[in-house]
Amino acid sequence: MSLYLGLDSSTQSLSAIVLEVDGSHRRIAFESSIAFDETLPHYGTRHGVLPADDATSAVSPPLMWVEALELMMERLAKSGLDLSQLRAISGSAQQHGSVYLNAKAAALLGTLDPGRRLADQVNPMLSRDVAPIWMDSSTSIECGEIEAATGGNQALAQRTGSRAFERFTGPQIRKFSKRDPSAYAATDRIHLVSSFLASLLIGEHAPLDPGDGSGMNLMDLTSCDWWMPAVDATAADLATKLPRVARASTIVGTLSRYWQVRFGLPPAQVVAWSGDNPCSLVGVGLVREGRLAISLGTSDTVFGLMREPRVDATGTGHVFGAPTGDYMGLTCFKNGSLAREHIRDRFGLSWSTFSESLRRTPAGNGGRLLLPWLEPEITPTVLTPGIRRYDLDPGDADGNVRAVVEGQQMAMALHSRWMNVTVDTIHATGGAAANRDILQVMANVFGAVVYQLQVGNSAALGAAIAALHGSATGEGDSMAWDDAVEGFVEPIAQSALRPNAATHAVYRELIDVYAACELHALGQGADPSPRLADFAAALE
Ligand code: ADP
Numbered sequence: 001m002s003l004y005l006g007l008d009s010s011t012q013s014l015s016a017i018v019l020e021v022d023g024s025h026r027r028i029a030f031e032s033s034i035a036f037d038e039t040l041p042h043y044g045t046r047h048g049v050l051p052a053d054d055a056t057s058a059v060s061p062p063l064m065w066v067e068a069l070e071l072m073m074e075r076l077a078k079s080g081l082d083l084s085q086l087r088a089i090s091g092s093a094q095q096h097g098s099v100y101l102n103a104k105a106a107a108l109l110g111t112l113d114p115g116r117r118l119a120d121q122v123n124p125m126l127s128r129d130v131a132p133i134w135m136d137s138s139t140s141i142e143c144g145e146i147e148a149a150t151g152g153n154q155a156l157a158q159r160t161g162s163r164a165f166e167r168f169t170g171p172q173i174r175k176f177s178k179r180d181p182s183a184y185a186a187t188d189r190i191h192l193v194s195s196f197l198a199s200l201l202i203g204e205h206a207p208l209d210p211g212d213g214s215g216m217n218l219m220d221l222t223s224c225d226w227w228m229p230a231v232d233a234t235a236a237d238l239a240t241k242l243p244r245v246a247r248a249s250t251i252v253g254t255l256s257r258y259w260q261v262r263f264g265l266p267p268a269q270v271v272a273w274s275g276d277n278p279c280s281l282v283g284v285g286l287v288r289e290g291r292l293a294i295s296l297g298t299s300d301t302v303f304g305l306m307r308e309p310r311v312d313a314t315g316t317g318h319v320f321g322a323p324t325g326d327y328m329g330l331t332c333f334k335n336g337s338l339a340r341e342h343i344r345d346r347f348g349l350s351w352s353t354f355s356e357s358l359r360r361t362p363a364g365n366g367g368r369l370l371l372p373w374l375e376p377e378i379t380p381t382v383l384t385p386g387i388r389r390y391d392l393d394p395g396d397a398d399g400n401v402r403a404v405v406e407g408q409q410m411a412m413a414l415h416s417r418w419m420n421v422t423v424d425t426i427h428a429t430g431g432a433a434a435n436r437d438i439l440q441v442m443a444n445v446f447g448a449v450v451y452q453l454q455v456g457n458s459a460a461l462g463a464a465i466a467a468l469h470g471s472a473t474g475e476g477d478s479m480a481w482d483d484a485v486e487g488f489v490e491p492i493a494q495s496a497l498r499p500n501a502a503t504h505a506v507y508r509e510l511i512d513v514y515a516a517c518e519l520h521a522l523g524q525g526a527d528p529s530p531r532l533a534d535f536a537a538a539l540e
């Protein structure tokens with residue numbers, strides 16, 4: 001019997017899943033989660049992010065992630081599992097976020113004192129006390145500068161998988177180097193959240209993997225090396241500060257003495273960590289082309305595996321490396337769960353009464369529409385936030401509930417067209433995938449069968465499966481990804497939500513009206529009122 005641990009450091013929480021594998025017998029032996037705001041209130045975060053006056057800024061305290069990691073390892077040590085059988089650990093983390101360490105870090109990581117709290121020992125390693133995260137949209141100027149210096153957004157996207165995006169690590173590094181040149185100069189290593197946490201486990205600077213490296217606007221997508229024109233365009237001396245990129249499934253070290261002595265854990269292998277979306281790709285079982293997954297987490301993301309990197313000519317989406325060595329297409333929406341929660345709370349609803357509102361309102365909402373831009377939005381780019389309503393009374397509870405869910409699903413269908421996948425099956429994951437009424441709208445909008453999965457946290461599951469795969473292949477065995485995921489990722493057959501043909505037809509009409517409203521709200525299109533009126537009339 002062997003155990004494999006997957007960790008997931010997301011925006012709002014740290015989760016862990018342990019897989020038990022005994023020949024063909026496979027099961028989940030442990031699952032646990034730590035919500036940052038509730039468990040670690042002394043960091044003062046809201047939904048895992050530090051409050052800020054500027055709506056475009058989003059930073060989190062890296063020490064909070066460190067303290068959560070230590071708490072989770074302590075929980076694991078006390079779980080009663082036979083941890084002498086813990087073979088390997090891997091992890092997933094929110095993408096794009098960066099952690100800045102000084103020159104003392106390398107030595108300090110290697111000499112952590114098992115008698116002392118981890119966060120206290122990591123504090124002196126930081127050259128910046130906050131980490132900009134994926135919700136930040138404050139770097140439009142830097143995006144423009146990097147784009148201009150690298151031959152334009154098409155060239156940048158062809159090489160790195162994405163045009164310049166505000167939340168991507170390169171533009172964030174550039175902004176920091178301009179705003180605080182002395183702290184930038186004092187920075188010896190810039191980690192992603194994933195490689196930072198992996199470094200704490202192995203007691204030395206860990207490499208990052210191509211899945212997370214491709215969320216930086218810095219890595220050549222096909223060679224998986226740093227693309228020097230982008231590195232040079234981003235900040236001085238950056239090449240010396242970046243971690244190495246290691247292939248996915250690489251064993252990057254073993255659990256250091258700190259964890260062994262402090263919690264009695266074994267010297268388990270540590271497999272390269274990745275971003276939460278690449279990990280989720282594996283955790284929802286999409287190790288082959290042809291299906292899509294939709295994650296309804298803090299962010300909403302639509303993604304699928306690609307054999308070849310087909311970069312998005314419209315500049316909407318991203319191509320990342322996939323843990324399987326292939327690629328993945330992804331479109332990300334910032335206004336996911338928090339926008340749904342905002343509407344729920346505004347009308348004093350629970351998730352169950354939110355669902356009742358969905359059930360008693362008709363598809364198409366009588367032509368009442370909402371663009372869910374509570375926060376600055378990533379897709380499409382919206383820097384000045386504000387929910388936009390069309391023919392919708394802001395006080396109409398039922399209408400707003402249906403409008404936020406339909407608006408988000410419309411946006412996902414519209415902005416995933418570039419992936420060119422005929423969608424007949426969707427694997428749904430993330431916290432809100434528990435909500436079958438939301439998933440029924442998804443099924444009807446996409447005209448696809450939507451499945452729930454056995455394990456809700458696909459990112460942590462994907463990380464645990466990466467630990468299993470990395471450990472097997474690192475020891476010289478070959479292991480097909482189909483075999484690695486087997487038994488953990490199969491959709492629940494009884495969970496299938498099937499599309500209704502008549503309702504799907506309504507949404508096929510609505511999507512063009514929605515696109516017209518979006519263009520209008522962005523100041524790029526005509527007043528959509530006549531189209532809305534025609535749509536509403538056709539519904540009657
Ligand atoms: P993260 O992306 O940070 O890992 P999760 O995938 O854990 O986030 O999703 C957390 C979100 O799930 C919460 O913010 C909450 O809004 C949402 N959620 C949980 N249960 C439900 C439900 N029954 N209906 C809709 N949303 C839900």
Ligand code: XUL
Nearest residue numbers: 094095134276299301332
């Ligand atoms: C993906 C993205 C988000 C974060 C959330 O590009 O920005 O999905 O990874 O954790």
